[in-house]
Amino acid sequence: MDLPPVVPSLSALAISTFLAILLQQFLQPKKDASEPPYVPMAVPYIGHLIGVMRKQADYYREMG
Numbered sequence: 001m002d003l004p005p006v007v008p009s010l011s012a013l014a015i016s017t018f019l020a021i022l023l024q025q026f027l028q029p030k031k032d033a034s035e036p037p038y039v040p041m042a043v044p045y046i047g048h049l050i051g052v053m054r055k056q057a058d059y060y061r062e063m064g
Contacts, residue, residue, distance in 0.1 A: 039063050 031038065039048075051059045 029038070048059075051063075055062065
């Protein structure tokens with residue numbers, strides 16, 4: 001029995017989506033209620049690094 005070529009692709013997509021959600025839950029920082037809010041990133045995980053590389057010291061002033 002041969003599967004249509006779409007089935008393996010959809011399975012891979014479903015597994016990748018599940019793993020991405022699982023990683024997001026484990027890698028998301030935990031915040032105490034007494035802490036200030038986090039500065040949002042345009043690109044998850046590396047957004048601040050990109051901002052520092054592009055704007056250098058001005059990046060910290062913009063985020064403040």
